[in-house]
Amino acid sequence: MSLDDAAIERLVQEAKTGDAEAFGHLFDHYHEPVHRFVASRVRRPADAEDLTQTIFVKVLEGLPRYEARGIPFGGWLFRLARNAVIDHVRTHRDHADLEVAEQRFSDDDDEPEDAVLRRLDIERVGAALAVLTDEQREAIELRFFAGLSAREAAEAMGKQEGTIRGLQFRAIAALRRELGIDLTDE
């Protein structure tokens, strides 16, 4: 579901005035990004589901108090999500463990050899992500897994937009290096 910033703000205003369906559309837009972000930070898929639910309940509770004032809704929402993840990790002594997460892709349509290659590649990506610093990995999670803009990611992480771009640049360079991707090859 693709929405531009104006459409999102309109939905937010409608939800604030009591339109539950508008909130449903916001959920449709943000659920997968939030879940991806959360799942990349917690150990167990079940925790990711529970935490995602908690985050949206918090959004629902906080929505009447939300005022744009230059802060994009996505940035506000992901700041809530980030704080919830931090609380969860602190409470459960949990750390992002990219290797434990359950793989959910289907092998049905693949040839066995292709399926094995895909699994291997995904494991390599997981290992490459594990090499990044926490901030670099979070920047990748927000920008590419959750699909936030640099501004939204900056709002969520409480940093300057330029800082996010720098983290992202270094993270991409490290990932290329780890995965053996050479730009000159392309």
Add this chain to the structure above:
Amino acid sequence: MDDRTNGHEMDDELGRRLEAYAGARLSPDPTHTARLRAELLVEARSRLGAAGVDDRTHVDDRTRADDRTRADDRTVGLAGRLARRFRRPVFALVTASLAGLLLAGGVFAASRAGGPLYDARIWVENATLPYDAAARATAELGLLQERLDEATAAAAAGDQGAVHAALAAYRATVNGALAAAGQDPSRLAQLKFELDRHVVVLTSLEATLPSSAVQAIQQVLSRSQHALDVITAGGTPTPGTENNGNGNGGTNPAGDSSSNRSGNGNPSPGNNGSGNGNPSPGAGGNGNPSPRAAAATPDAPAPTPARTPVGPPAPHPTPKP
């Protein structure tokens, strides 16, 4: 969404591989997504207070159930929506009312004779008596009747603890009523009339009670008889006649009632051992600070010394008209 996601700083291959990774490991389960959406919409309607038209694409059983509910809402119209909206406040109000009733019921039960709040209730009743002498005397008579009713009810229920408590309170109220009547002939006559009647009730009650309660009732009868004697003698209690174990020694109208009530059958040890020769059971110079001993009045007119704890009602000093 100025520069959202792929295709900017990231080359195609890295973007594709990250997306494959995210799709395999980080994407939500569609079933869970649908269930969560349905639950959140219910919650959103509850919190945001509105029901709109749903054209969402994620549909599962629960979501369809939501649709049916919403369709019902449209059918029911404004009344249904108002009922739904006010369901929570009404529920809260009903819950609060029930809690209040339970609390009031608990307090009421605790303030009955023998209950943990009974003494507190007696104290409050005494503290709120009117200052005006006539009104106070009338109120004292009402309290006297109330204590008698409590004792009768407790005896009927077989609750000995409640009988003891009610009789002890009755005894203290007799003192208060006598003090409130003061020297006024009409008030004294009215009190005498009531006491005469009560003595008859208490005497008949005595026959139905076990020995320990009989002792308590004998003490009450003794106190009532003493009060009658005082009234007959002209309404002026002899000094020390109201020494109900608390050592205050008299029926001073101004202060005796409260002081006697504060004693309320719980005299300081030794007060009853004043060498009174009171033959009533359990009383008389044994130093026992129990309410039973406290009722031993020094100059009570020989309150049924031969009365046996159980058995048919023994002849009681008949109140003089």
